[in-house]
Amino acid sequence: MRSAKKKQLETKGWKVGTVAEFLQLSPEESAYIEMKLALSKNLQERRKGKSLTQEQLANLLKSSQSRVAKMEAGDPSVSLDLLVRSLLILGESRKSLAKILSEPHSAFAA
Amino acid sequence: MRSAKKKQLETKGWKVGTVAEFLQLSPEESAYIEMKLALSKNLQERRKGKSLTQEQLANLLKSSQSRVAKMEAGDPSVSLDLLVRSLLILGESRKSLAKILSEPHSAFAA
DNA sequence: CCAATATATGTCATTTCTGACATAATGTCA
DNA sequence: TGACATTATGTCAGAAATGACATATATTGG
Numbered sequence: 606m607r608s609a610k611k612k613q614l615e616t617k618g619w620k621v622g623t624v625a626e627f628l629q630l631s632p633e634e635s636a637y638i639e640m641k642l643a644l645s646k647n648l649q650e651r652r653k654g655k656s657l658t659q660e661q662l663a664n665l666l667k668s669s670q671s672r673v674a675k676m677e678a679g680d681p682s683v684s685l686d687l688l689v690r691s692l693l694i695l696g697e698s699r700k701s702l703a704k705i706l707s708e709p710h711s712a713f714a715a
Numbered sequence: 716m717r718s719a720k721k722k723q724l725e726t727k728g729w730k731v732g733t734v735a736e737f738l739q740l741s742p743e744e745s746a747y748i749e750m751k752l753a754l755s756k757n758l759q760e761r762r763k764g765k766s767l768t769q770e771q772l773a774n775l776l777k778s779s780q781s782r783v784a785k786m787e788a789g790d791p792s793v794s795l796d797l798l799v800r801s802l803l804i805l806g807e808s809r810k811s812l813a814k815i816l817s818e819p820h821s822a823f824a825a
Numbered sequence: 826c827c828a829a830t831a832t833a834t835g836t837c838a839t840t841t842c843t844g845a846c847a848t849a850a851t852g853t854c855a
Numbered sequence: 856t857g858a859c860a861t862t863a864t865g866t867c868a869g870a871a872a873t874g875a876c877a878t879a880t881a882t883t884g885g
Contacts, residue, residue, distance in 0.1 A: 632803075633800065633803040633804050636803050636808070636809050637799065637800055637803060639809065640799065640809060640812075658860085658861060658862085659861075659862060659863095660860095660861080660862095663844090667844090668843080668844060668845095669843085669844050669845055669846080670845095670861085670862075670863095671844080671845075671846080671847095671862090671863080671864080671865090672843065672844060672845085673862090674862060674863055674864080675863085675864085677862090678862095678863075678864095680864095682841080682842065682843080683842080683843090684794065684795075684796050684841085684842060684843090684872095685794070685795045685796045685799055686747075686794050686795045686796060686842090687842080687843080689747065689750065689795055690743065690747055693742075693743040693746050693747060694743050698746070699746050699749065699750060699816060699817050700817045702750075702816065702817075703813035703814065703816045703817035704813065704817075706809060706812065706813045706816065707809055707810045707812075707813035707814075768830085768831060768832085769831075769832065769833095770830095770831080770832095773874090777874085778873080778874060778875095779873090779874050779875055779876080780831085780832075780833095780875095781832090781833080781834080781835090781874080781875075781876080781877095782873070782874060782875085783832095784832060784833055784834080785833085785834085787832090788832095788833075788834095790834095792871080792872060792873080793872080793873090794842095794871090794872060794873090796872090797872080797873080
């Protein structure tokens with residue numbers, strides 16, 4: 606969260622911390638979720654970059670539109686496995702996946 | 716596979732290719748399996764580095780000795796999720812995990 | 826060699842993930 | 856506005872992953 610926004614909310618009476626704090630996540634749980642969100646976000650970027658609808662991507666992945674929507678939304682019912690396999694099918698390399706995984710996701714920044 | 720060894724086997728009548736070729740894996744499937752194997756290997760290294768038995772690690776992970784054995788063996792019944800969560804609990808960072816994931820695994824080298 | 830310890834392998838009930846479907850919500854364009 | 860396309864959300868039966876257990880197979884130290 607941008608510190609300006611944080612300050613603004615605090616002024617209005619909100620106690621604002623990280624998402625991890627709010628959800629009472631351990632560092633490991635946070636890292637795990639951050640990784641999934643980073644992949645989710647990238648999946649959507651990749652799809653849009655290729656001008657595909659969720660339906661079309663679903664066909665490529667032999668999945669369904671609703672599952673693609675859940676993947677992109679970071680739904681907890683979606684596994685790392687599915688995200689990784691999907692991105693590989695979309696053409697990501699191990700190296701590029703690694704890069705994605707190592708980069709922080711804005712919603713979780715301290 | 717080292718090319719000297721490869722040549723030797725071919726001389727004896729073996730048709731030797733990559734593991735991926737033998738198993739008829741697509742590039743995506745290969746990459747996925749390579750990533751799992753890289754994590755498996757690292758999990759074992761981490762465990763041994765801490766001088767833990769599989770039983771002790773299992774307790775840390777709230778899992779069982781047999782599942783730890785399967786994780787380290789790269790058993791197909793083990794998910795990326797489990798490997799990643801385990802390594803995070805063992806203290807790996809997202810960055811170090813990314814590094815592991817991006818590095819090739821010997822058994823799959825072309 | 827024998828014990829003791831550690832690791833591997835097989836199986837299985839329970840839990841979790843998945844694709845599929847229906848339908849709601851949102852967006853787009855004339 | 857309204858039809859049409861796209862995306863989001865809820866649900867569920869079937870598939871896959873998980874922990875646990877038994878037991879087999881190393882491995883280690885006398």
